[in-house]
Amino acid sequence: MEPLRRRALIDATISAIGERGSLDVTMSEIAGRAGVSSALAHHYFGAKDELLQATMRHLLAELNADARQALSAARSPRERVSAVIAINFSDKQFRPETIAAWLAFYVEAQKSQSLRRLLRIYARRLHSNLMSGLAALVTRAEAERAAEAIAALIDGLYIRRALKDGTPNAASAIAIVEDYVAGLLGGPRNRESD
Amino acid sequence: MEPLRRRALIDATISAIGERGSLDVTMSEIAGRAGVSSALAHHYFGAKDELLQATMRHLLAELNADARQALSAARSPRERVSAVIAINFSDKQFRPETIAAWLAFYVEAQKSQSLRRLLRIYARRLHSNLMSGLAALVTRAEAERAAEAIAALIDGLYIRRALKDGTPNAASAIAIVEDYVAGLLGGPRNRESD
DNA sequence: TTTTATTGATTGACCCGTCAATTAAAAATA
DNA sequence: TATTTTTAATTGACGGGTCAATCAATAAAA
Numbered sequence: 001m002e003p004l005r006r007r008a009l010i011d012a013t014i015s016a017i018g019e020r021g022s023l024d025v026t027m028s029e030i031a032g033r034a035g036v037s038s039a040l041a042h043h044y045f046g047a048k049d050e051l052l053q054a055t056m057r058h059l060l061a062e063l064n065a066d067a068r069q070a071l072s073a074a075r076s077p078r079e080r081v082s083a084v085i086a087i088n089f090s091d092k093q094f095r096p097e098t099i100a101a102w103l104a105f106y107v108e109a110q111k112s113q114s115l116r117r118l119l120r121i122y123a124r125r126l127h128s129n130l131m132s133g134l135a136a137l138v139t140r141a142e143a144e145r146a147a148e149a150i151a152a153l154i155d156g157l158y159i160r161r162a163l164k165d166g167t168p169n170a171a172s173a174i175a176i177v178e179d180y181v182a183g184l185l186g187g188p189r190n191r192e193s194d
Numbered sequence: 195m196e197p198l199r200r201r202a203l204i205d206a207t208i209s210a211i212g213e214r215g216s217l218d219v220t221m222s223e224i225a226g227r228a229g230v231s232s233a234l235a236h237h238y239f240g241a242k243d244e245l246l247q248a249t250m251r252h253l254l255a256e257l258n259a260d261a262r263q264a265l266s267a268a269r270s271p272r273e274r275v276s277a278v279i280a281i282n283f284s285d286k287q288f289r290p291e292t293i294a295a296w297l298a299f300y301v302e303a304q305k306s307q308s309l310r311r312l313l314r315i316y317a318r319r320l321h322s323n324l325m326s327g328l329a330a331l332v333t334r335a336e337a338e339r340a341a342e343a344i345a346a347l348i349d350g351l352y353i354r355r356a357l358k359d360g361t362p363n364a365a366s367a368i369a370i371v372e373d374y375v376a377g378l379l380g381g382p383r384n385r386e387s388d
Numbered sequence: 389t390t391t392t393a394t395t396g397a398t399t400g401a402c403c404c405g406t407c408a409a410t411t412a413a414a415a416a417t418a
Numbered sequence: 419t420a421t422t423t424t425t426a427a428t429t430g431a432c433g434g435g436t437c438a439a440t441c442a443a444t445a446a447a448a
Contacts, residue, residue: 021304110215156350
């Protein structure tokens with residue numbers, strides 16, 4: 001029973017956050033969506049904070065699983081880069097409720113040590129996934145900077161999606177990021193900064 | 195007295211949000227920072243919601259004023275683009291407390307109709323400011339997409355700054371965006387999508 | 389004297405987390 | 419198998435705390 005309930009509560013948390021658009025959803029609201037009492041949610045997760053952490057860990061694990069699978073199918077460095085980009089805008093990830101949850105966690109992370117740690121893990125993984133492709137295509141310094149830019153671009157497109165403002169669909173979001181990569185690889189300009 | 199108090203309360207709101215990292219700061223906390231009682235804050239602003247709106251309007255007005263000034267000094271389309279970018283990462287704008295406030299407002303906007311409207315104004319202004327330079331440099335379609343990308347990039351870099359994760363300083367943030375623009379203008383690749 | 393500024397105290401709502409009590413399931417025993 | 423015993427699942431009710439918003443009362447200006 002326990003695993004079932006935990007899963008149901010985590011799913012309910014995501015959908016509640018997605019609908020509200022922020023983390024201040026009540027335990028009763030979440031529990032209600034999962035079809036149980038709020039007391040039971042506390043029984044399985046203890047404090048609300050732990051439920052939120054578990055939810056974020058779940059999101060992170062799913063993203064990671066998707067990324068691993070996509071990367072294993074990539075045949076070249078260039079494909080690896082595209083795979084990483086595609087994952088973040090896949091139907092599963094680029095959904096309003098998931099995005100709203102991510103965004104809400106970003107904000108909450110400024111208060112919560114543990115959430116901040118989780119987000120850092122995500123950032124590191126994204127960076128290293130990108131580097132695994134970029135490193136073979138351009139110089140190390142260029143790759144580092146490109147990884148930064150792509151990561152920022154993805155975050156930014158997520159925000160805009162959350163606000164339903166501009167680039168609402170995944171296809172054009174991917175196009176924008178791929179465009180950047182094409183520009184990077186297509187014309188190797190000289191760069192002396194850093 | 196009223197204008198003084200209103201201004202002090204708005205400043206206090208920004209710094210409180212900046213420190214907490216989210217919008218759930220109490221009226222007492224804000225009022226305390228401004229050196230008055232919470233009752234007085236309600237007296238001047240009514241509901242808490244209105245104080246938050248006023249704060250966001252203030253942020254928006256400041257950003258707009260900076261943008262107008264910078265644009266008026268620009269001598270060419272290319273300079274206009276750089277000016278818009280520079281503004282968003284100026285010492286005044288790219289400060290942790292200001293960024294935290296923006297981010298918090300982004301999240302809150304999903305709940306609040308009025309905040310969403312204000313953010314849309316910001317997005318439109320940024321877009322049109324960027325277009326005022328880009329339109330003269332590349333095709334209309336390219337300019338539109340570039341404006342999207344730059345806007346997303348800026349938002350993304352703001353988030354990363356808020357999390358103190360990667361690209362912590364303004365200079366490298368500007369470099370990343372300028373890099374993108376250089377790539378766009380430097381090598382005009384063919385593009386048939388849309 | 390009228391208006392404005394200001395606050396302490398209070399109210400009412402909301403919500404987290406706990407606990408005692410109840411029901412259901414599982415294990416052990418006869 | 420039938421029974422008792424133990425363990426797990428589940429909830430309603432509630433205490434304690436927080437906070438937005440109000441209000442009556444006081445001080446200061448105009």
